[in-house]
Amino acid sequence: MATKASRSAARFMIAPAVVLLLGWMLVPLIMTLWFSFTKYLPLRGDSIDRGLDWVGFANYGRFLSSSSFWPSVQTTLVMVGGVLLITLVLGILLAILLDQPMWGQGVVRILVIAPFFVMPTVSALVWKNMLMDPVNGIFAHLWRFFGAEPVAWLQDASLSSIIMIVSWQWLPFATLILLTAIQSLDSEQLEAAEMDGAPVLKRFWHIVLPHLARAITIVVLIQTIFLLSIFAEIFVTTGGAFGTRTLTYLIFQRVIDSQNIGLGSAGGVYAIILANIVAIFLMRIVGKNLDA
Amino acid sequence: MGQIQLKQVTKSFGDVQVIPPLDLTIQDGEFTVFVGPSGCGKSTLLRLIAGLEDITTGHIEIDGQDATDVVPAKRGLAMVFQSYALYPHMSVRKNIAFPLRMAKLDQAEITKRVERAASVLNLTDYLDRRPGQLSGGQRQRVAIGRAIVRDPAAFLFDEPLSNLDAALRVGMRLEISELHKRLETTMVYVTHDQVEAMTMADKIVVLQAGVIEQVGTPLELYHTPQNTFVAGFIGSPKMNLMTGEEAAKHNAHTIGVRPEHIDVVESGGQWQGTVGVAEHLGSDTFFHIHNTGLAETMTVRAIGDVNLKHGDTIHMTPRVSEIHRFGADGLRIE
Amino acid sequence: MSRTVTTQRKMITTAAAWTIGLVIFFPIYWTILTSFKTEAQAINDPPLFFAFDWTLENYALVQERSDYMKFLWNSVIIAGGSTILGILVAIPAAWSMAFVPSRRTKDILLWMLSTKMLPAVGVLYPISLIFVEFNLLDTRGGLVVVLMLINLPIIVWMLYTYFKEIPGEILEAARMDGATLKEEILYVLTPMAIPGIASTILLNFILAWNEAFWTLNLTAANAAPLTAFIASYSSPEGLFFAKLSAASTMAITPILILGWFSQKQLVRGLTFGAVK
Numbered sequence: 001m002a003t004k005a006s007r008s009a010a011r012f013m014i015a016p017a018v019v020l021l022l023g024w025m026l027v028p029l030i031m032t033l034w035f036s037f038t039k040y041l042p043l044r045g046d047s048i049d050r051g052l053d054w055v056g057f058a059n060y061g062r063f064l065s066s067s068s069f070w071p072s073v074q075t076t077l078v079m080v081g082g083v084l085l086i087t088l089v090l091g092i093l094l095a096i097l098l099d100q101p102m103w104g105q106g107v108v109r110i111l112v113i114a115p116f117f118v119m120p121t122v123s124a125l126v127w128k129n130m131l132m133d134p135v136n137g138i139f140a141h142l143w144r145f146f147g148a149e150p151v152a153w154l155q156d157a158s159l160s161s162i163i164m165i166v167s168w169q170w171l172p173f174a175t176l177i178l179l180t181a182i183q184s185l186d187s188e189q190l191e192a193a194e195m196d197g198a199p200v201l202k203r204f205w206h207i208v209l210p211h212l213a214r215a216i217t218i219v220v221l222i223q224t225i226f227l228l229s230i231f232a233e234i235f236v237t238t239g240g241a242f243g244t245r246t247l248t249y250l251i252f253q254r255v256i257d258s259q260n261i262g263l264g265s266a267g268g269v270y271a272i273i274l275a276n277i278v279a280i281f282l283m284r285i286v287g288k289n290l291d292a
Numbered sequence: 293m294g295q296i297q298l299k300q301v302t303k304s305f306g307d308v309q310v311i312p313p314l315d316l317t318i319q320d321g322e323f324t325v326f327v328g329p330s331g332c333g334k335s336t337l338l339r340l341i342a343g344l345e346d347i348t349t350g351h352i353e354i355d356g357q358d359a360t361d362v363v364p365a366k367r368g369l370a371m372v373f374q375s376y377a378l379y380p381h382m383s384v385r386k387n388i389a390f391p392l393r394m395a396k397l398d399q400a401e402i403t404k405r406v407e408r409a410a411s412v413l414n415l416t417d418y419l420d421r422r423p424g425q426l427s428g429g430q431r432q433r434v435a436i437g438r439a440i441v442r443d444p445a446a447f448l449f450d451e452p453l454s455n456l457d458a459a460l461r462v463g464m465r466l467e468i469s470e471l472h473k474r475l476e477t478t479m480v481y482v483t484h485d486q487v488e489a490m491t492m493a494d495k496i497v498v499l500q501a502g503v504i505e506q507v508g509t510p511l512e513l514y515h516t517p518q519n520t521f522v523a524g525f526i527g528s529p530k531m532n533l534m535t536g537e538e539a540a541k542h543n544a545h546t547i548g549v550r551p552e553h554i555d556v557v558e559s560g561g562q563w564q565g566t567v568g569v570a571e572h573l574g575s576d577t578f579f580h581i582h583n584t585g586l587a588e589t590m591t592v593r594a595i596g597d598v599n600l601k602h603g604d605t606i607h608m609t610p611r612v613s614e615i616h617r618f619g620a621d622g623l624r625i626e
Numbered sequence: 627m628s629r630t631v632t633t634q635r636k637m638i639t640t641a642a643a644w645t646i647g648l649v650i651f652f653p654i655y656w657t658i659l660t661s662f663k664t665e666a667q668a669i670n671d672p673p674l675f676f677a678f679d680w681t682l683e684n685y686a687l688v689q690e691r692s693d694y695m696k697f698l699w700n701s702v703i704i705a706g707g708s709t710i711l712g713i714l715v716a717i718p719a720a721w722s723m724a725f726v727p728s729r730r731t732k733d734i735l736l737w738m739l740s741t742k743m744l745p746a747v748g749v750l751y752p753i754s755l756i757f758v759e760f761n762l763l764d765t766r767g768g769l770v771v772v773l774m775l776i777n778l779p780i781i782v783w784m785l786y787t788y789f790k791e792i793p794g795e796i797l798e799a800a801r802m803d804g805a806t807l808k809e810e811i812l813y814v815l816t817p818m819a820i821p822g823i824a825s826t827i828l829l830n831f832i833l834a835w836n837e838a839f840w841t842l843n844l845t846a847a848n849a850a851p852l853t854a855f856i857a858s859y860s861s862p863e864g865l866f867f868a869k870l871s872a873a874s875t876m877a878i879t880p881i882l883i884l885g886w887f888s889q890k891q892l893v894r895g896l897t898f899g900a901v902k
Contacts, residue, residue, distance in 0.1 A: 003346045005363055009807050010726035013718030017782060018734065020715065024775040025741045027756070028749035035751065048755075094646065102640040110886050111647035114654055117885030119836040121856040122874045126657050128860075129870060136669040136867065138656065145672070171650065176892060229745045232838035232853070236860040251747045256843075261751050268748030279743035283736050344798050365804040377799035381817045390813075391803035438803065448802075 091174030561607030788822025
């Protein structure tokens with residue numbers, strides 16, 4: 001299958017994809033790196049044509065020492081961690097439930113998977129208004145029904161609310177992957193453990209969970225990468241107010257709202273480094289799978 | 293026409309040379325079989341001829357034309373693969389027509405040729421089925437049909453029968469032989485089964501580790517194996533090879549006698565041993581014999597049903613004229 | 627598992643699963659239901675689950691207010707265009723990697739995946755500058771290219787895993803039958819991989835349809851797709867629940883239906899074959 005002719009054809013055929021992605025990666029990356037070392041305030045007349053002032057690592061220092069930086073990192077971590085925890089725990093339970101024999105399994109699957117296909121702006125707005133509105137939202141009705149005072153979700157519990165919305169969007173993904181993994185578990189293994197006298201919880205702990213380890217890792221890594229760059233959900237709900245400003249959103253504000261490109265770019269470089277740390281672990285796992 | 297010549301052909305994968313310099317001529321119309329144990333390079337050699345692999349050095353000529361750098365599609369060869377490699381999304385008709393479509397023949401000609409090939413191969417009733425709906429033997433015939441429609445200079449077969457069950461294999465063997473007689477086109481056939489090689493070939497090429505051990509007609513290989521490898525490989529059951537004292541008596545390092553060239557006698561034979569397993573086929577009986585002092589086990593064929601059991605002592609006499617003698621280098625001594 | 631399950635147990639799991647399924651689906655259900663109410667009914671206390679006058683006026687109002695069809699058309703062009711363009715670039719690349727693998731193939735595949743991990747916000751400004759430079763801001767063409775690039779790694783990966791399952795001997799047979807490389811890919815590989823290609827198209831269409839960073843940041847009036855259409859409802863204006871619901875329903879329905887068809891491929895596509 002490998003002749004000189006086919007190998008040169010292969011190089012020729014892979015070239016467009018490689019060149020496109022290389023350009024897509026390198027050009028903006030180099031520009032961001034460059035900007036991050038300059039004073040670049042377009043509103044004050046800085047522009048590439050006139051030449052940008054080199055400021056060394058000043059932007060990196062300022063971004064780190066700004067009063068919004070650490071809170072934004074904390075917000076990011078709480079949000080990512082919270083969503084991961086909720087989607088994983090509920091995802092595992094739901095996957096086990098859906099693996100049981102029942103009537104109408106296909107329909108339930110469709111119901112559970114649906115949120116994943118709702119575009120982020122829609123789910124954020126629907127939750128913000130239809131469910132979480134302190135006057136007319138369903139939750140407010142529910143609270144009043146039980147005689148409680150309705151909560152102004154996106155003001156008083158803003159971060160938890162966003163975690164709830166994002167978890168709702170990602171629970172289907174976690175459930176679906178974990179369900180696929182559970183279905184590949186050899187039922188004879190479980191039966192053998194049952195014959196050996198292991199009770200249900202022990203069976204779950206010693207057999208089901210280790211079997212799911214790989215799927216859980218994948219869920220964690222892929223969700224982390226997407227969650228780190230959560231944007232639309234914050235954009236249309238709080239706009240970064242009430243303690244919901246994540247690192248991504250902070251960078252966005254620096255670049256777009258305050259038009260401080262140098263500072264925003266330095267933040268962007270931090271975000272890229274952060275994402276790459278996660279990505280390296282994901283690559284390891286996916287790469288191993290390539291050999292198998 | 294379909295003469296294929298390999299001139300000083302070598303093939304390396306990375307640093308490993310799997311085929312050292314090799315010369316071979318396959319005459320037009322000849323049925324040539326490459327045979328050897330698995331990993332001997334026979335399939336690689338076939339793929340080199342097909343053009344599916346590049347040769348590392350040397351030349352390949354087809355009908356006197358240098359084909360070394362010609363792509364597979366332009367070599368005018370047809371190939372039947374071990375897995376049949378039928379196009380699963382096309383009907384049998386479209387499968388067989390595919391090479392003709394690629395050759396841009398007009399539709400009437402394609403239809404004519406496909407129907408002719410189908411009738412030759414008894415596939416007429418299956419033309420509109422998909423490969424998935426056919427049995428193994430039928431798929432095999434479709435693969436052959438796809439090869440014959442475009443009148444190639446030569447056919448290449450890569451272990452085509454190894455996926456069929458034993459009974460079907462014998463049948464297909466005959467069909468391919470008959471096809472060769474009728475078409476008189478060059479065929480190059482790769483197999484690890486020496487029975488297939490013996491029954492089908494005009495010329496057998498025995499390969500080991502990429503090296504040609506011997507080239508000849510089936511009977512030449514049977515009667516005058518040029519070395520101990522060929523002697524042991526060709527013939528079923530295998531030739532008995534002995535070294536040591538017994539070989540020295542014949543002024544050789546190794547001697548070989550085929551099981552069918554040893555006579556079982558009542559008593560006083562030249563060699564004695566203990567019967568291990570006796571295989572009674574009715575027409576013949578094969579004895580596997582231990583404790584001969586000559587070789588670990590020996591195999592002997594007796595005509596008809598000879599009544600010796602496990603543990604009995606057996607007396608044997610080899611036919612002196614049928615003893616093959618080999619030197620210390622493994623080569624035949626005349 | 628060949629074990630018989632008691633009817634009672636099956637009933638309990640069925641009830642539990644359906645309850646949870648309906649709770650998860652509720653926001654979508656509620657949105658669709660509200661879209662058929664009047665604005666007054668939409669905020670009625672207690673909430674109206676039935677017995678209201680079904681009306682389609684919200685759909686008409688939404689179309690009137692912001693020309694839904696234009697946004698829909700932009701979404702279709704952007705999602706469809708980027709997917710098709712991506713497939714055209716990815717098929718040859720996936721062919722190379724699946725059938726003529728070299729020592730570098732694995733590295734290239736992983737590198738492609740790594741470009742997907744680049745946080746968009748980190749390169750937002752450079753991309754905007756490039757868009758301004760080439761007059762691509764607020765054009766569908768520009769978004770088609772960007773979304774094609776961000777989804778290209780997934781497309782290549784998905785096609786690669788599907789192509790790997792096709793035996794190389796069949797392509798060799800085509801080559802022996804006189805097919806050129808183009809014919810080999812067109813007449814043999816592509817038809818054999820149709821199911822895989824279809825699910826790749828489906829999943830990437832969905833991903834592009836729902837993409838809400840670049841589509842929000844690189845469009846204004848002309849090329850804005852449905853993500854931006856909905857975002858325009860983020861500042862409330864009087865009674866608007868029913869209209870928001872109608873707009874949301876229109877934005878998600880097409881993709882919800884496609885999504886249900888592609889749920890199996892979702893796992894494989896988004897985990898890059900690591901979970902099957």
